[in-house]
Amino acid sequence: MLRGGGEVIVTMPEQQGGMLDAALAYAAQGAPVFPCKLDKSPRTANGFYAATTDEEQIRRWWAAHPNDLIGLRTGEESGVFVLDMDNGEIGRASLRHLEAEHGRLPDTYTVRTSGNPEKGKGPGEHRYFRYPVGVGKVKSSTSQIGTNLDVRGDGGYVIASP
Template sequence: MNATTSTLNLLAALTYAGRGWRPFRLAPRAKVPLKGSHGFKDATTDTATIRTWWDEEPRANVGIATGELSNIVVIESDPRNGGDETLRDLEAEHGDLPETVRALSGRQDGGTHYYFRHPGFYIKSGADRLGPGLDVKADGAYVVAPPSIHPKTGKEYEWDAGAHPADVPLADLPDWMLARLTETKTGPASTSETDDWTIPEGQRNAGLLSIAGRLRRQAFNEEEIAGLLLVTNRHRCVPPLPEVKSSASP
């Protein structure tokens, strides 16, 4: 990595901080946190801290904490594991993804990172959460950001042409995607029930209250519960209630 690239990494980290995205240091030419650091738990928007970090290690790659910390959710499509095919199938079923910020992996094989606005309540991170090859970087996770250097290819991560964060606003997660990302928390407890479960008229209040109680036992806070109930009402109640209540009374 030359001096110019090192400067670009610092400038990128400062730019992300200016957007409210919280950067932190990854090891040089790596996807893992810098040795001796605390990974995304160190992530900050404090410019003095960021400048000090890259003064100490100019070669550091740039990570961004995802989830509520930076108000972003990133969907990573890994073509090696079928991500592009999975995404095509999902778009055929639900329609094209909205225009949003996109980055290209430094692996140079078509891997794409789709940046969305965080919905304001807990979204679980994990591999293959939307299907094979579609990983979710949300709460408790991070993403490798441009212009970091890929450890295997030596190539830079870069913003997709026409989808740079300076040119394109973050889109909201599509409703169908948000439903998929929350249904493991709000769906039926029994594995014998099907994925197309619904809550019929006459059982909607009781059903939502039951889900709210289950979420409280899992230590979700009231804001998270309200958001999850909103999604459940919209996609599972037939017909949806005009207003979702997360309190203990119907």
């Protein structure tokens, strides 16, 4: 279950039915999804802009490519943004510095990520937060709030856990 500030954001799929079932479970909760190749790049021509909750479209995508990863659009449209911490201890040190300066982040749903060993990046994590209403846009950014701390908000996506 994705929780932010004590409230449910999105419930993580618990079935063992594969990527299609997981994608449909996200979509049933209102989270727009789209297929991604194994290298995490969008399979759709329009990238994350093609993300949808439409069951028929999702079934067509995963019928053609059943092993595709699940891209989850972030930002106002999906109702979530994600703090993407990369590269193990380097990212954790940046996060500690950020929290020392601005206060501890609230507890929320967190997924461990594998990193990208081919690019010399160690494991990290995705922290999911409810998209704030009425305070402006949460734009996607890379290392602007700290080294190896990325924000996935408007204009972004993450690979969702199946």
